[in-house]
Amino acid sequence: MSIHSLPTAFAEKIAEIIPSDRLGNVLESFTLEKNIAFRINTIKADVQAVKTSLLNKGFDITEVDWYKAALIIPAHQKRALTETNEFHAGEIYIQNLSSQLAPIALAPEAEETVLDLAAAPGGKTTLIAALMNNTGRLSAVEPVRDRFFRLKANLDQQGVTIAKTYMTDGRSVGKKCPEMFDRILLDAPCSSEARFDLNEADSMSHWSPAKVKETSHKQRRLLLSAFYALKKDGILLYCTCAFSPEENEVSVAHLIKDFAEEVEVLPIQLPESFPKEVIQNGLTSWKGKALPAALQHAIRILPNEQFDGFFMCMLKKKA
The missing domain is CATH 3.30.70.1170 (Sun protein; domain 3)
Incomplete structure (x- = not known):
């Protein structure tokens, strides 16, 4: 299949997101065997x-x-x-390397109290535990029963002993656990646009503009819950495997609007040798509407033969 087989609305949208000099490589990535x-x-x-x-x-x-x-x-x-x-x-x-990057950027430390708010299947959770030297307090939340037990199995197989798992809706955690966590990872459920594969038509069959809109509403509630659960001076990393700004910058913009005096967007500290050519700064406007200028500190990882597409934004809850 060719790049012309991408959903038309998605192809038009991604052409607005990705700079023209990088768009060809991004579109080609949907055809690659990675x-x-x-x-x-x-x-x-x-x-x-x-x-x-x-x-x-x-x-x-x-x-x-x-x-x-x-x-x-x-x-x-x-x-x-x-x-x-x-x-x-x-x-x-x-x-995938993009998925590995998120816990590394979050930089959890031994003995901290850390939350993975949408944890299944557990790849990022297990890496968080490894970066913490399997010491401290790690909570992992997953609401879907079969995914929850897959998460538990992966944590067990990887030797993680510091994690407590909770089968509950992440949107309720903020009120249950206010200001409890030093660091939170929210790899939010999304439209999975980065997983489109033109060699597998089924990978795109679920997608529609309506699906993006529906998902973005859920993400905003999860992000709000995560922010409530974060300690003052705590760090929250919000990420998705979607390209759509509605699921990324626009979702974060809603939180910034509601908590303007309490939230700060931080530059993401990447490893020194991380390839700069796959990084695109966050958007500060979309569809003619201005977004908070601080969202330039967010990043997209642009897909190639090694990286999946990925969005990350680092937030701090100001004391």
């Missing part, structure tokens, strides 16, 4: 030992210099990776 990224689980395993073992088994490994526990292999080696002892022992976790 490399497989994964990370070594430092809770259970030594990075160099696992890397050496996989090299000895014949895997064609590319290292990721901005996160030493992350590795990349060609797509055709994915099945073989899932058949290794390391995979079954929970010493590795298959996870």
